[in-house]
Amino acid sequence: MTLAExxxxxxxxxxxxxxxxxxxxxxxxxxxxRGTELKVERFAPLMDPVQIRLKGYSLALRRSECAFIxxxxxxx
Amino acid sequence: xxxIAVAGNPNCGKTCVFNNLTGARQHVGxxxxxxxxxxxxxxxxxxxxxxxxxxxxxxxxxxxxKDELVARNFLIDKKPDVIVNVVDASNLExxxxxxxxxxxxxxxxxxxxxxxxxAVKKGFVVNPSRLGAxxxxxxxxxxxxxxxxxxxxxxxxxxxxxxxxxPRTIHYSxxxxxxxxxxEKILSGKSFFPHVPDRWTALKMLEQDETVIxxxxxxxxxxxxxxVLEKYIQKIHDLTGDDSETAIAEARCAAASGIFRDxxxxxxxxxxxxxxxxxxxxxxxxxxxxILVVIVYMLFTCVFKVADELQWIPLFNGEWVSPVGxxxxxxxxxxxxxxxxxxxxxxxxxxxDGIIGGVGGVMGFVPLIFLMFVFISALEDSGYVARIAxxxxxxxxAFGLQGKSVLSLIVSGxxxxxxxxxxxVMAARTLREExxxxxxxxxxxxxxxxxxxPVYAMLIAAFxxxxxxxxxxxxxxxxxxxxxxxxxxLRKFIIAGxxxxxxxxxxxYHMPAFKNLFIHAWSRTWLYIKKAGTxxxxxxxxxxxxMYFPHQDTVPDHAEEQLRHSFAGRTGSALExxxxxxxxxxxxxxxxxxxxxxKELVIGTLGTVYSMGDDALENPEPLSAKLSASKDWSPLRAxxxxxFVMLYAPCMPTVAAIRRETGAWKWAxxxxxYSTTFAFVIAFIIYxxxxxxx
Ligand SMILES: Nc1nc2c(ncn2[C@@H]2O[C@H](COP(=O)(O)OP(=O)(O)OP(=O)(O)O)[C@@H](O)[C@H]2O)c(=O)[nH]1
Ligand SMILES: [Mg+2]
Numbered sequence: 001m002t003l004a005e006x007x008x009x010x011x012x013x014x015x016x017x018x019x020x021x022x023x024x025x026x027x028x029x030x031x032x033x034r035g036t037e038l039k040v041e042r043f044a045p046l047m048d049p050v051q052i053r054l055k056g057y058s059l060a061l062r063r064s065e066c067a068f069i070x071x072x073x074x075x076x
Numbered sequence: 077x078x079x080i081a082v083a084g085n086p087n088c089g090k091t092c093v094f095n096n097l098t099g100a101r102q103h104v105g106x107x108x109x110x111x112x113x114x115x116x117x118x119x120x121x122x123x124x125x126x127x128x129x130x131x132x133x134x135x136x137x138x139x140x141x142k143d144e145l146v147a148r149n150f151l152i153d154k155k156p157d158v159i160v161n162v163v164d165a166s167n168l169e170x171x172x173x174x175x176x177x178x179x180x181x182x183x184x185x186x187x188x189x190x191x192x193x194x195a196v197k198k199g200f201v202v203n204p205s206r207l208g209a210x211x212x213x214x215x216x217x218x219x220x221x222x223x224x225x226x227x228x229x230x231x232x233x234x235x236x237x238x239x240x241x242x243p244r245t246i247h248y249s250x251x252x253x254x255x256x257x258x259x260e261k262i263l264s265g266k267s268f269f270p271h272v273p274d275r276w277t278a279l280k281m282l283e284q285d286e287t288v289i290x291x292x293x294x295x296x297x298x299x300x301x302x303x304v305l306e307k308y309i310q311k312i313h314d315l316t317g318d319d320s321e322t323a324i325a326e327a328r329c330a331a332a333s334g335i336f337r338d339x340x341x342x343x344x345x346x347x348x349x350x351x352x353x354x355x356x357x358x359x360x361x362x363x364x365x366x367i368l369v370v371i372v373y374m375l376f377t378c379v380f381k382v383a384d385e386l387q388w389i390p391l392f393n394g395e396w397v398s399p400v401g402x403x404x405x406x407x408x409x410x411x412x413x414x415x416x417x418x419x420x421x422x423x424x425x426x427x428x429d430g431i432i433g434g435v436g437g438v439m440g441f442v443p444l445i446f447l448m449f450v451f452i453s454a455l456e457d458s459g460y461v462a463r464i465a466x467x468x469x470x471x472x473x474a475f476g477l478q479g480k481s482v483l484s485l486i487v488s489g490x491x492x493x494x495x496x497x498x499x500x501v502m503a504a505r506t507l508r509e510e511x512x513x514x515x516x517x518x519x520x521x522x523x524x525x526x527x528x529x530p531v532y533a534m535l536i537a538a539f540x541x542x543x544x545x546x547x548x549x550x551x552x553x554x555x556x557x558x559x560x561x562x563x564x565x566l567r568k569f570i571i572a573g574x575x576x577x578x579x580x581x582x583x584x585y586h587m588p589a590f591k592n593l594f595i596h597a598w599s600r601t602w603l604y605i606k607k608a609g610t611x612x613x614x615x616x617x618x619x620x621x622x623m624y625f626p627h628q629d630t631v632p633d634h635a636e637e638q639l640r641h642s643f644a645g646r647t648g649s650a651l652e653x654x655x656x657x658x659x660x661x662x663x664x665x666x667x668x669x670x671x672x673x674x675k676e677l678v679i680g681t682l683g684t685v686y687s688m689g690d691d692a693l694e695n696p697e698p699l700s701a702k703l704s705a706s707k708d709w710s711p712l713r714a715x716x717x718x719x720f721v722m723l724y725a726p727c728m729p730t731v732a733a734i735r736r737e738t739g740a741w742k743w744a745x746x747x748x749x750y751s752t753t754f755a756f757v758i759a760f761i762i763y764x765x766x767x768x769x770x
Contacts, residue, residue: 017322022140022508026135026140026577028322029135029136029138031169031173033326041352042360044364045362045365045467045470046471049469051355051359055167056169056200057167057581058582059581060580060581062577062578
């Protein structure tokens with residue numbers, strides 16, 4: 001599953017960040033790496049971008065970036 | 077002199093700290109990417125002067141966008157003596173990721189553990205001495221917004237210099253460390269990067285940092301180094317299953333989270349923050365856009381009501397006026413006095429028409445500008461601006477822009493009618509892709525900046541006095557609509573290409589502090605006043621002389637004919653060949669030429685034109701009254717003029733900024749040509765369609 005498929009209010013854990021280059025590095029710089037817990041807070045008015053919470057702060061990402069973040073359900 | 081660099085993540089309070097240390101008044105705002113260039117200042121610690129530099133915020137030392145590159149290059153090339161690493165204590169884990177990279181530089185670091193007040197609300201209690209011991213740095217708790225902890229911060233800086241205490245080396249996993257130490261051995265003594273330790277270079281090589289790699293390649297030592305590097309990159313990949321860059325990033329993440337767990341105790345788990353509650357309303361899918369529009373609408377109606385419409389200030393003679401009315405009454409009085417006491421014709425015209433008629437019109441709107449800035453500063457300081465970017469990203473993407481372009485547009489006046497396109501053009505540095513940046517830069521000048529505001533206010537007062545706020549709201553909506561159209565056009569036909577991903581932190585809401593708001597709004601208003609009293613005054617006098625000469629001593633009631641035959645009058649008349657299609661006469665043309673130097677000059681020069689061409693010397697009245705009484709003018713013409721002023725050529729300082737930021741005259745010239753053409757087409761449509769219908 002990727003983050004792009006998650007629903008509002010869901011909490012997930014990052015398994016892997018796919019892709020390469022600057023876009024991937026940026027996601028990792030923002031603290032998204034293996035094992036990070038993410039909560040999908042809400043979608044923007046046109047269903048994109050997505051607001052997520054991680055490590056106690058709030059981040060907005062587009063779905064196209066979310067598709068690079070492989071996740072699994074929290075607590076597995 | 078010793079150098080202090082203020083570095084840290086975006087929006088952690090660096091500029092606040094910098095302002096406190098140096099007494100500067102650089103722009104502070106509650107969204108990431110406020111500072112995009114270096115600011116310099118001085119501070120005195122124990123009688124010694126230090127040079128302080130405020131850096132743009134950065135999430136990592138592998139720079140992502142242009143503003144981050146500025147920060148990185150400064151740290152690597154300039155090698156400051158101390159880094160003051162401002163750290164957001166309420167967001168410690170992510171902030172430590174950068175701190176780990178800073179201490180890899182082996183420059184003494186003082187951590188300013190900032191935003192303790194918010195950390196407490198989030199339930200984080202940080203142990204500063206433990207944090208300091210783990211990293212080998214000094215840690216000082218600060219609340220930069222209240223100027224607290226600054227003396228301790230200064231002391232720590234001078235102490236760490238005298239002790240010359242380098243930070244500790246944090247070791248990552250053994251797979252990485254083995255490769256790093258081997259690479260270090262090869263690098264040692266070669267000094268490719270004289271200011272940084274070899275360990276840093278080795279790590280950056282493994283991270284495949286573009287700048288470091290290309291530097292090494294050009295230094296001609298690649299034959300020996302790169303095969304070894306390839307081998308290690310492969311080795312890390314085999315051991316961790318990831319590319320080396322990811323492996324190192326994950327190692328730093330893990331180290332940061334280890335330190336975080338060790339130094340922080342967390343209470344109040346699961347309690348919802350006020351910020352989250354506000355977001356659930358403000359960013360709500362249905363309410364969000366509605367709230368945005370209502371806020372802007374309220375902004376305009378309130379500002380115009382209080383500053384221009386309601387007459388709530390008593391005068392000596394028992395009349396009541398609005399604040400803007402008060403200012404213009406004052407300038408009318410000056411103008412009257414000037415015409416009574418000054419006998420020389422040329423001097424009288426210079427003072428009455430050139431100075432008071434021109435600059436008075438610009439100064440008259442100071443109360444409006446001030447109030448606008450108060451509201452805009454409040455919005456910028458609240459944290460709402462980042463939400464606007466979030467709400468609008470998808471919409472803007474359809475037009476070839478993106479959420480972060482909103483920051484540029486807002487800085488140049490996209491939220492109200494106050495701002496400036498020059499910092500707006502620079503703010504586009506936060507966009508990574510060159511094409512996104514270019515399009516944002518080219519549409520940013522179409523926003524309603526603080527200099528266009530008096531033009532609108534004057535014309536609205538003359539022709540739409542009963543719906544001032546509403547008209548401004550309409551102009552606001554049009555400025556967005558037209559810039560989106562322009563962006564779409566540019567993206568389709570001129571600058572097709574890839575878009576930058578949108579990844580943006582949404583900061584915690586802050587209650588704006590009223591004292592700061594007023595200081596902030598005042599310092600911006602003061603800039604406006606200073607500009608009006610210097611540049612606008614100077615250029616307006618040049619225009620006045622072009623309207624005065626060549627001068628024949630004619631009888632007074634030929635003032636208009638006289639003006640028409642001046643240098644400026646003839647130029648304006650020549651332009652009528654084109655401008656007649658959008659209903660502008662030679663007088664407006666003169667004003668529009670003035671507006672190319674600075675947009676305030678549109679009313680400056682128009683004021684001078686109408687003051688000079690006016691035969692009734694006895695009874696001076698405000699420009700807006702003259703225009704609404706003139707038979708040449710109509711609401712339609714006023715509206716077409718407002719839209720034209722909104723869209724046509726950026727002012728000269730903006731053109732210069734576009735040249736600087738794009739590095740090419742090509743784009744600077746293009747911005748003038750395309751926006752003037754665009755303005756002409758739109759004004760043509762407005763003017764002619766309205767005439768056909770009526
Ligand atoms: N509550 C609280 N707010 C603070 C503190 N320090 C700074 N702020 C606020 O945090 C916001 C960001 O401050 P800036 O100084 O602009 O941050 P910056 O690090 O320079 O940001 P960039 O230039 O975007 O990288 C502003 O709204 C400040 O008023 C603090 O200690 N406590
Ligand atoms: Mg700043």
